[in-house]
Amino acid sequence: MTTAEPHETIRVGLEERAYDILIGANLLERAGEEIAARMPGARAAIVTDENVAAIHLKALEAGLAKAGIQSTAVVVPAGEQSKSFSVLQTVVDAILAARLERRDVVIALGGGVVGDLSGFAAGIIRRGMDFVQVPTSLLAQVDSSVGGKTGINTAHGKNLVGVFHQPKLVLADTSVLDTLPEREFRAGYAETVKYGLIDRPDFFEWLEANWREVFAGGPARARAIAVACQSKAEVVARDERETGDRALLNLGHTFGHALEATTGYDSARLVHGEGVAIGMALAHRFSARLNLASPDDAVRVEAHLTQVGLPTKLSDIPGELPDAEQLLAYITQDKKVSRGALTFILTRGIGQSFIAKDVPSSEVLTFLRDSLAR
Structure with missing residues (x-):
């Protein structure tokens, strides 16, 4: 019997909906063991996309089988376009056709698109x-798998249709990140930087030195x-449904979501993390323009994001x-508008x-005009 590799466990404290985030290498192989321990007797539907399925699906299926978990796979096209009503219906129909019951489990194997889509499906099926x-x-x-936000996009904007539905478990296998294209890793790094910029200046300084x-x-x-x-677990535990300071996690997202919508969610032009990087740079520049912060901070943020290869303008x-x-x-279609x-x-x-x-729209409009001219 081999010894399991060490991993870190972070608890998301939501009382009866509390769950663990496991972080470490080779967790994919142990997924069945971890799921069976928490959901004995469950069968599974694995929702994934074509790109991830080609690399990781067999390993997950093998891990589930080893733990005695029967599974069926639902493979969707890769890309933001899968966060749509039509693909949601495909996923829901496939899970129902597999005759899975309420206490069976939907497993999201993939990035943010797959997690948002399959989490929404899990939230509404049965x-x-x-x-x-x-x-x-x-x-x-670092972001979308934690906190229970699920949803799809519409022509009116990003993530406007969805539900809060917390997972039972998050398995963050650090070794699978070695297969990520560099652009996708950089995009995820933007969300990592976000936590330093929200309320952990020491973490941002550490990232500057250790990126x-x-x-x-x-x-x-x-x-x-x-x-x-x-950082995210602490915020979610305080404010699960974003009625208070969980909104801080949207740093850069109001601008970023608008940019994603204007590019038609075309990943060749812009992926989510890149939109967030530009959004965070814009948020710091806008703050300086309103005399809330020093322009030097905006310069520092932009310099770091540029250094790692992320867009900022x-x-x-x-x-x-x-x-x-x-x-x-x-921007006025964004969910943060009240x-x-x-x-x-x-x-x-x-x-x-x-x-x-109550940020004046006139200030935002003038700022956007100037930003487009840069």
Whole structure:
């Protein structure tokens, strides 16, 4: 009998909905063991995309079989376009056709798209099936797999249809990140940086000094993921349904989501983490423009994101963008808008983000016009 590799466990404290995030190498092989221990007798539907299935599906299926868990796979096209009503229906129909019951489990094997899509399906099938996240991208491991937000996109904007549905377990296998294309890893790194910029200035400073080691893998990568997950777990435990300071996790996202919508969720032009990187740079520049923070902080944030190869300006997005008025129209569709008032996550400095309500649309419009001209 082989000894299991060490891993770190972070608890998301939500009383009866509490769950563990396991972080470590080769957790994919132990997924069946971990799931069976928490959900004895469950059968599984694995939802994944074509790219991830080609690399990791067999390993997960083997791990489940070893633990006596019967599984069926539902494979969807890769990319943001799968977060749609039509693909959701395909997933729901496939799970129902497999005759899975409410206490069986839906396993999301993939990045943020697969996690959001399959979590939504799990949340609505039979009024709520059990759900496990097995995130295979850095972005999903540090952000979207934790916290229970699920959903799909519409023509009106990103993630506008969905439910809060917490997983029963998150398995963040750090070794699967070695198969990620560099662009996807960089995109996930943007979400990692976010936690330093929200309220952990020491973490941002550590990333500035150690980002190369995070990209290379090993202990630095595992530490970065653990700090990010711990940060998100604490916020989610305080504010599960984003009625208060969980909104801080949207730093960069109001701008970023609008940019994703304007590019038609075309991953050749912009992926989510890149939109967040530009959004965080914009949020810091906008904060400086409003005299809330020093311009030096915006320069520092932009310098670090640029150093790792992330975009920071609207002009970094390939192809034409709509005018400032159209960008503002997408922003007003964002979920952070409340009764028409614009809400942004702004900052008073590195690690000093706050929720700014009733931001004048005229200020945003002028800022967008200037940003498009950069």
